[in-house]
Structure formats: C-alpha cells, structure tokens
Amino acid sequence: MYTGMVTLQVLDTVFYEAQRQGRISFYVTTIGEEAINIASAAALTMDDLVFPQYREPGVLLWRGFTLQEFANQCFGNKADYGKGRQMPIHYGSNKLNYFTVSSTIATQLPPAVGAAYSLKMDKQDACAVTYFGDGGSSEGDFHAALNFAAVMEAPVIFICRNNGWAISTPTSDQFRSDGVAIRGQAYGVKSIRVDGNDALAMYNTVRAAREMAIGEQKPVLIEAMTYRVGHHSTSDDSTKYRPANEIEWWRMQKDPVNRLRKWIERNGWWSSEAESELRIDVRKQQEKLLRETIERHPRDYPEDVPL
Amino acid sequence: MASALRRLGSAAARRGLSTACEDTKKSLFQLPQAGGKSSNLCSAINQALHIALESDPRSYLFGEDVSFGGVFRCTTGLADRYGKSRVFNTPLCEQGIVGFGIGLAAMGNRAIAEIQFADYIFPAFDQIVNEASKFRYRSGNQFNCGGLTIRAPYGAVGHGGHYHSQSPEAFFCHVPGIKVVIPRSPRQAKGLLLSCIRDPNPVVFFEPKWLYRQAIEEVPEEDYMLPLSEAEVIREGSDITVVGWGAQLSIMEQACAGAEKEGISCELIDLKTLIPWDKETVEASVRKTGRLLISHEAPVTGGFGAEISASIVERCFLRLEAPVARICGLDTPFPLVFEPFYMPTKNKILDAIKATVNY
Numbered sequence: 001m002y003t004g005m006v007t008l009q010v011l012d013t014v015f016y017e018a019q020r021q022g023r024i025s026f027y028v029t030t031i032g033e034e035a036i037n038i039a040s041a042a043a044l045t046m047d048d049l050v051f052p053q054y055r056e057p058g059v060l061l062w063r064g065f066t067l068q069e070f071a072n073q074c075f076g077n078k079a080d081y082g083k084g085r086q087m088p089i090h091y092g093s094n095k096l097n098y099f100t101v102s103s104t105i106a107t108q109l110p111p112a113v114g115a116a117y118s119l120k121m122d123k124q125d126a127c128a129v130t131y132f133g134d135g136g137s138s139e140g141d142f143h144a145a146l147n148f149a150a151v152m153e154a155p156v157i158f159i160c161r162n163n164g165w166a167i168s169t170p171t172s173d174q175f176r177s178d179g180v181a182i183r184g185q186a187y188g189v190k191s192i193r194v195d196g197n198d199a200l201a202m203y204n205t206v207r208a209a210r211e212m213a214i215g216e217q218k219p220v221l222i223e224a225m226t227y228r229v230g231h232h233s234t235s236d237d238s239t240k241y242r243p244a245n246e247i248e249w250w251r252m253q254k255d256p257v258n259r260l261r262k263w264i265e266r267n268g269w270w271s272s273e274a275e276s277e278l279r280i281d282v283r284k285q286q287e288k289l290l291r292e293t294i295e296r297h298p299r300d301y302p303e304d305v306p307l
Numbered sequence: 308m309a310s311a312l313r314r315l316g317s318a319a320a321r322r323g324l325s326t327a328c329e330d331t332k333k334s335l336f337q338l339p340q341a342g343g344k345s346s347n348l349c350s351a352i353n354q355a356l357h358i359a360l361e362s363d364p365r366s367y368l369f370g371e372d373v374s375f376g377g378v379f380r381c382t383t384g385l386a387d388r389y390g391k392s393r394v395f396n397t398p399l400c401e402q403g404i405v406g407f408g409i410g411l412a413a414m415g416n417r418a419i420a421e422i423q424f425a426d427y428i429f430p431a432f433d434q435i436v437n438e439a440s441k442f443r444y445r446s447g448n449q450f451n452c453g454g455l456t457i458r459a460p461y462g463a464v465g466h467g468g469h470y471h472s473q474s475p476e477a478f479f480c481h482v483p484g485i486k487v488v489i490p491r492s493p494r495q496a497k498g499l500l501l502s503c504i505r506d507p508n509p510v511v512f513f514e515p516k517w518l519y520r521q522a523i524e525e526v527p528e529e530d531y532m533l534p535l536s537e538a539e540v541i542r543e544g545s546d547i548t549v550v551g552w553g554a555q556l557s558i559m560e561q562a563c564a565g566a567e568k569e570g571i572s573c574e575l576i577d578l579k580t581l582i583p584w585d586k587e588t589v590e591a592s593v594r595k596t597g598r599l600l601i602s603h604e605a606p607v608t609g610g611f612g613a614e615i616s617a618s619i620v621e622r623c624f625l626r627l628e629a630p631v632a633r634i635c636g637l638d639t640p641f642p643l644v645f646e647p648f649y650m651p652t653k654n655k656i657l658d659a660i661k662a663t664v665n666y
Contacts, residue, residue, distance in 0.1 A: 083447040092446045099413070100446035104437045110406020111413060111438060111452075118414035121365075121392060128410075140430070144403030151398055152407075 001042050001199055002264055003278060005034040005257045008058045010282040011067065012230070015074060018290060019088075019234045022305040024074045028089045030055050032229030035199040035256035036161050038062055040129070040224075043206035047126035049119070050098045051112035053105070054089055055161060055228075056131045063096040067286055071293045077300035084300070106136040109145030109158070113219075116149070116156035120217055127155040127213040129206075135166025137180045146187040149219035157209045158184070158221040161196065163228035168241040184221030196224030197256040200263075227254065336534040338498060343525040348518040351493035351526045352381045352458075355500040356419065358530045360389045363417050366454075366504070368394045370404055370421030378423060379460060379519050405431035405457060409439050409509075412454035417504055425461035425513055426473040439509040440484030453507035458500070460516035461489075462554050462604055463650060467516075468643040474553075474605035474636070479511050480582045480614065486510040487581040488535060489553040493524040498533030499579065506535060515554035522557075538585035540592065544574035546664055547598040550589055550615060552578045555602055555651065562656035571664050581611055589615065590622050597628040598663050602651050607635035629666035632659045 012029040019027040030037055037058025044050075050059055057070065069081070073091050076084035082092060082100065092100025102108065112130035119126050136142060137160055149156050160180045164171055177183055184191030190212065194205045202224060209220040227250040231238040238247065264270040294301045346354065360366050368385060374396045376383035386394040397404050401422055408418035422428045428435075435457070443451035463472045479487045488503050488510055490496035496514065503510040541556070542563055551559045556577055563573035574592050578584055593599050599619055601612035616631040634651040642649050 081447045081449055082445060085447065086445050090445065092449055094446070094449035099450060100442075102437060102441070102445060104433065107406070107433060107438050110403050110434065111410035113403075114407035114410020114412075114418070115414050116410070117407070118411050118416055121367075121416075122414075140402055141406060141434075144398075144400045144406060147398050147400065148403045148407055152395075 001038050001203070002260050002270065004038040004042070004058065004062050005199070005260065006278055007282050008034050008037060008061055009257055010279060010286060011057070011061070011070065014283065014286040014290065015070075016234065018074075022302060023290070023294070024088050026088045026234055027074065028054055028233045029230035030058055032227050032250060032256070033161055033163060033196065034058060035202050035260065036159070036196045036224045036226055039199040039202035040159060040206045043203045044129060044210060045126065046097060047124065048097065048210070049112070049115050049126065049128045051108040051115070051128060051130035052098065052101055053108065053132045053136060054101045054103065055133065057089065057091060059131075060091055060093065060096060060098050063093075063098060065091065065093055065096060065098070067289050068293065069093070071289060075293060075297065075300050077293065077297035079297070106132050106139035106141040108132070109141045110148060112156050113145050113149045113152065113154045116154035116219075117152050120153070120155055125214060127157055127210055129157045129159060131159045131161060133166060134160065134162040134164065134171050134174055134180065135169065136160070137183065138174055146184060146189055146219070146221070150188040153217050154219055155213040155217050156219045157206065157213050158189070158219065159206070160221065160223045161226060162223050163226045165228045165232070165238070165242070167232040167236060168238070179223055181221060181223040189219045189221050191221040191223065193223045193225065196226035197254055197259060199256060199260045226256075336502070336532050338494070338533065339527040339529055339531050343494070343527040345523055346493050346526040347520050348493045348496055348514065348522050349379055349381045349520065351497040352500060352514060353383060354526065354528070355497040356382060356385055357388070359417065359419065359501060359504045360385060360393065362530065365415070366393070366417035366419065367411055368419040368421070369397050369407070371399055371423050372396060373421050377421065379516065381514075381519075382421070401427055401429075401431040402434055405434040406438065408455050408457070409434060409442065409452045412452035412509070413442065413450055415454065417454040418456070419504060420455065420457045422457060422459040424471055425459040425475050426470045428457075428459055428475060431457075432478070435479070435485065435509075435511070436482050440482045442509070444484060451507070452509055455509040456504045456512055457510070458512045458514060460519070461513040462515045462517055463641070463646060464516050465646065466643065467641070469640045472641040472646070474513075474603065476513055476581055477605055477609055477611045480611050484509070486535060486583065487513070488579065489513045489515070489581060490579070491515070491553055491556045491577050492518070492522050494526045495533060495579070497526055498531050499535070501530065502532040502535050505532065513553065517554045536580045536583045536585055538579055538588040539577045540574060540588065541577050542573065542575035544572035544596065546572045546596055547600060547660055548574045548576060548589065548592040548596045549600045549602070549660070550576045550578060551602045552581065555604055558651070558653050559602055559656055561653045562660060565653065565657045566660045569661065571660060573660065584615070586618055586622070589619060593619055593623045594626055597626055599627070600632040600634065600656070600659055600663055602634045602656055604636050604651065606638045607633050608638050610635050629663045632663050634659045
C-alpha cells in the first residue's frame with residue numbers, strides 16, 4: 001500500500017508539471033487523498049466494479065493500470081483506450097473493472113446501483129463501489145442512488161471523499177447536515193464516518209463494508225474525512241479562496257503518506273534510504289516514460305512545446 | 308476465479324448484443340405473413356414485453372407502478388410471470404430509473420425502463436445525454452449500455468394538458484449516441500419495440516398514448532422484429548410527400564384521403580426511427596413528388612420537422628417546387644381546453660397540402 005501511495009504522489013507531480021509545461025492540456029491531482037485511493041482499492045477484489053468520480057486514479061493504479069496507460073490517456077494518443085475522445089484523467093479500463101470517468105458530478109452513482117443489482121441477480125461474490133466528493137453528495141443523483149440502493153437491496157459501497165472543498169465551495173456552503181454519513185442513515189443505508197487520511201482505518205473500513213455489502217446484499221455508505229491539498233485541477237488556483245497556511249498545515253501535518261510511512265518505519269519495515277530510493281526510482285521511470293511516449297506519438301503532442 | 312465481467316462479457320457476446328455493434332441479420336426483420344390476434348396498442352406492447360423477458364433471462368423491466376400492470380396496463384402479467392426480481396417497481400425518481408437501467412445494461416443485461424409519461428422524462432435527461440449516449444463512445448468501446456431501452460407514453464390524449472400530452476422527441480433527436488423510435492400502430496409497435504430492446508444501442512421508445520386503446524389491428528402472436536432506421540411508404544403518391552410518425556399519421560392519412568378527393572395524390576411516409584432517420588427513403592420520395600410536408604404534434608419551432616426540412620432542402624433544393632411545409636403544434640405549452648386549436652388537425656394539413664401543391 002505504501003509504495004502505491006508514493007507512486008501516486010510521484011505520478012501526480014510529474015503529470016501536474018507536464019501540464020504546467022504545456023505537454024498535456026489538463027490534469028487533476030489526488031494530493032492529500034492517497035490513503036482513500038490506495039487503501040480502499042487494496043480492500044477490494046478485482047471482481048468488484050469501480051464507478052469513479054475523477055479523483056481516484058489511485059484505485060486504477062492499484063489494480064494494475066500502468067504508468068504508460070495513464071500517460072496515453074493524458075496525451076490522447078493512438079494508444080489511449082479511450083481513443084483520444086476525452087480530456088486527460090478520464091481513464092477507463094474494462095479489464096480492470098474501472099468504468100470510464102465522466103466529468104459530470106455524481107452521474108456515476110445510479111449506474112453503480114444498477115450494476116450492483118446485476119451482480120446480485122447473477123449471485124456474484126462481488127460488489128459495486130462508487131466514489132464521489134462532498135460536492136457530489138448535493139447532486140440529485142446522490143439521493144436517487146442511495147434511495148434505489150436501499151430499496152433494491154443492492155450490494156454497492158458508496159465512498160464519499162469529504163475533502164472539504166468543491167472547487168472553491170467549502171462544505172459550509174455545500175450542506176448544513178451533519179456531513180454525509182447521516183444522509184445515508186436517512187435513506188436506510190448503513191453508514192460510517194472514517195478518517196480518510198488513515199490508510200489502515202480506510203482499509204479496514206472498506207474491507208468490513210465489502211463483507212457487509214456482499215454478505216447481507218445491502219448498500220453501505222462510507223464518509224471518508226480528508227482534505228484536498230491540491231487545487232481542484234490545473235485550471236484552479238486554490239489560494240484564491242483559501243489561506244495558503246491552511247493548505248500547508250494539511251500538507252505537512254496531516255499527509256496520509258507521511259502518516260503511513262512513520263508507522264511502517266516504526267515497525268522496522270521501511271527506512272529513509274528505501275524512501276528516497278523509491279521516490280527517485282519512480283520519478284526517473286515516469287520522466288523516461290513521458291519522453292518515450294511523446295517520441296512514439298509525435299503527432300499527438302502539441303507542436304509549439306519543446307521536448 | 309474468472310472475473311465476473313469477463314464471464315458476463317462472453318455470455319453477452321454469445322447473444323450478440325450489447326458488446327457488439329453489428330446489426331442483427333436482415334432475415335430477422337420480417338413482418339410475419341397474414342394473421343394475428345386483434346390487439347390494441349397496449350396489448351401489443353405487452354406481448355412484446357412478454358416475448359422480450361421470455362427470450363432473454365437476463366432482461367429486466369422496471370419503473371413506477373409497473374408491477375401491478377402499469378398506469379396504462381402495458382405491463383400486466385409480467386411481474387407474476389417473471390418474478391419480482393425481474394419486473395419491479397422503482398422509487399419515484401426518473402433519474403434513478405434511467406441511471407439504474409444504465410448500470411444494468413452496462414453489465415450486459417437488457418434493461419427496459421419505463422417512464423410513466425414522456426412529460427416526466429426530463430429529470431432523466433442528464434443520465435440519458437451525459438451517461439447513456441456517451442457510455443460507449445467515451446470509453447473507446449470498452450464499455451457500453453446498449454441493452455438499455457427507455458419506454459414512455461407520449462402525445463396528445465384529448466384531455467392531457469401541459470403534463471400528460473407532451474411530445475419531447477426533438478430534445479432526444481439532438482443527442483448522438485441514442486436512437487429514438489416511435490411506432491404508429493399495434494403491429495408496428497410490437498416489432499419495433501422488440502428491435503429496440505435487442506438493438507445494441509440505448510434507445511428511447513415513445514408510445515403514442517392516444518392509440519393505447521383506440522388503435523386495434525391484427526398483431527401476429529409470434530416473436531418478430533421490424534428494422535430500425537427504415538422509413539416506410541404507407542401510401543404511394545406523386546404530387547406531394549407527407550412525412551410523420553406516431554399517432555399523427557392517422558390524422559395525416561385522413562388528410563391524404565381528403566386531398567385525393569380533390570385530385571391530389573399524396574405519398575405518406577412513416578419515419579418510424581427519428582434518429583438515425585432514413586433520409587434516403589424521404590429523399591427518393593421528394594425527388595419523385597417535388598414537394599414535402601411534415602407534421603408532428605410537438606411545437607413547430609425546433610421540432611424534428613426542422614431537421615427533416617433542412618436535410619431535404621440540402622439534398623433536393625433544385626427539385627423542390629415549393630417550400631417545405633410544417634404543420635405542427637403551436638409554440639405554446641400544450642393547452643387543455645384549447646387542444647383542438649393547438650393540434651395539427653386534418654384540416655390544417657389538408658389546407659397546407661393544397662397550398663403547397665398550388666404554390
């Protein structure tokens with residue numbers, strides 16, 4: 001799990017910088033939410049169907065999507081599975097059971113319920129898992145999906161990444177309920193709130209939720225509390241609507257990657273040498289891969305941007 | 308253990324649906340020879356649904372009130388026959404109904420979603436436009452929801468007013484990635500609905516509610532399908548081409564009969580599938596007659612008649628003897644007591660036929 005989280009961080013850094021250099025048109029980072037991504041993915045099996053929002057590339061990474069495949073989609077080159085039809089970060093992989101990202105908020109929730117119902121009818125030992133943010137919980141599709149999931153008794157896990165922000169809208173402007181977990185309860189869905197930056201808690205929660213969802217054939221809602229350390233996307237500068245020291249505080253004090261690192265170091269399974277080795281390694285790999293991808297598909301690369 | 312999706316995917320491929328884009332063989336699309344049982348539209352739809360659920364154990368039918376038979380009785384007997392886990396009521400939420408259907412279809416099932424009235428389809432518009440129609444395209448054909456069919460009663464019923472009479476087909480005709488199909492009669496409806504259900508694309512099927520009980524026809528009892536995207540010339544003529552769909556065709560037929568008495572020979576075409584529509588058949592007809600009139604209940608501005616008109620003018624400009632006429636609903640919300648004035652009536656159509664021919 002730890003190497004997954006670090007790889008995700010490095011991947012984010014490399015692609016973010018690539019966008020800033022004009023190499024790709026757009027990017028969305030997952031900074032601050034690495035634990036939610038990797039730990040939840042680790043608690044699932046490959047048979048579980050994932051219906052992501054767009055801030056869950058870590059789930060895809062965990063399942064085996066290669067750095068090359070990520071790059072292909074971001075460049076929209078000929079090797080992109082999506083055939084260059086969508087903006088960067090709109091990944092999808094049928095072999096990894098990860099449904100293609102769509103930009104529309106929360107529209108993936110009702111289909112996740114339908115897919116879960118299909119699993120139930122086919123008596124599969126699997127569930128559907130769908131992710132969304134605090135902002136997504138305001139959409140009508142959230143209510144439609146939770147209600148349907150409860151009535152149809154569909155084995156679906158709803159994971160809300162409550163990261164405090166929907167672009168520039170803080171949760172205080174998003175809802176006045178006691179977060180999102182209470183809404184699940186209102187619909188008759190078993191709900192739990194968890195510290196989304198605690199990788200172990202996240203893992204255990206999703207593990208238990210999966211058992212419940214499949215064993216009892218009922219939906220579960222998980223509200224994972226976290227913070228969106230990065231900007232909403234490369235088209236956003238979040239210092240315009242929140243204090244820089246708030247961002248720094250979450251980045252330094254509450255980083256989920258650091259937190260897990262301290263734990264594995266204390267247990268003697270990791271060291272600072274291993275740390276720098278891993279980071280340098282992944283970074284080098286990524287940069288080399290980017291260069292190779294551009295060279296392999298020169299026509300899918302902007303003309304005016306130097307290599 | 309093989310992945311669930313892989314197993315389902317291969318099962319779906321054996322069925323030749325939803326994972327593939329190829330058309331079902333032409334030989335399947337044949338209206339059975341004479342015979343059949345006298346049925347009205349809702350009974351024909353019911354027969355089609357029975358056959359669909361019988362022929363594919365992984366098909367599901369759901370929507371508001373479908374379990375007891377539906378508010379128009381189109382779904383009678385289905386829940387009893389196929390069980391509550393395949394035919395069931397949903398909560399009152401159109402976006403949920405369609406979204407749920409998309410998910411079912413994405414797993415290789417046939418999902419037949421009912422929207423109680425076309426007037427209420429709008430909450431589902433986002434799911435239809437941003438999810439269903441783009442599901443296959445955005446994934447590079449890794450995923451699709453082709454097994455989805457959405458059925459909704461549409462159109463004037465005599466007393467429906469704003470919210471039980473709408474013809475919203477034009478909104479959906481503007482969405483690449485779905486099909487829109489509208490039957491004119493019971494026999495057509497059964498064959499077309501079965502084609503829609505089995506078509507590897509998400510389809511919106513509008514049923515003319517006026518005809519649920521009013522229209523009675525001999526409907527073959529067996530399983531048969533009618534081809535999509537093929538318009539049908541239901542009356543041959545030489546002076547003017549008249550195009551429509553659904554319930555409006557019976558009004559147009561009366562107008563054509565009236566025109567014939569005045570020596571005007573009308574060629575009447577049922578479009579059947581609105582997108583993708585059969586431009587070739589309409590063009591061939593207009594090349595013959597040189598005149599075109601389109602009629603639909605939906606308001607004239609931005610109605611689907613505008614698309615037909617523009618396309619035919621592009622193709623047949625020099626052949627046309629007169630401007631393309633559109634006799635449609637007025638640009639108002641569908642009124643209650645003023646319905647007879649709002650509707651594109653036989654006389655309005657007849658007047659326009661004469662005006663076009665005498666241009």
